[in-house]
Amino acid sequence: xxxxxxxxxxxxxxxxxxxxxxxxxxxxxxxxxxxxxxxxxxxxxxxxxxxxxxxxxxxxxxxxxx
Numbered sequence: 001x002x003x004x005x006x007x008x009x010x011x012x013x014x015x016x017x018x019x020x021x022x023x024x025x026x027x028x029x030x031x032x033x034x035x036x037x038x039x040x041x042x043x044x045x046x047x048x049x050x051x052x053x054x055x056x057x058x059x060x061x062x063x064x065x066x
Contacts, residue, residue, distance in 0.1 A: 014041050 015028040016037045022029075030037040 014044070016040065 014030070014037070015025075016030040016033060017025045017027070018029050019025070
C-alpha cells in the first residue's frame, strides 16, 4: 500500500505484541487477544485506505473545476 514498502512487508500476516511484557516483540499474542487484534487490523485497513485516497489524484481535472 505504500510506495517504499517491500512486497514481503505488505504480505506478512499481522501480529500483535504485548510491548509492556515483551519489549523485544518475540511473542505474537493475536490468538490470546483476538478482539484486540481484529479491531487493530480493521483500524489499520481504514487508515491505509484513507492514505491511499489522499495520495491518488485524478488523471484529469474535472471540467467544472476551471
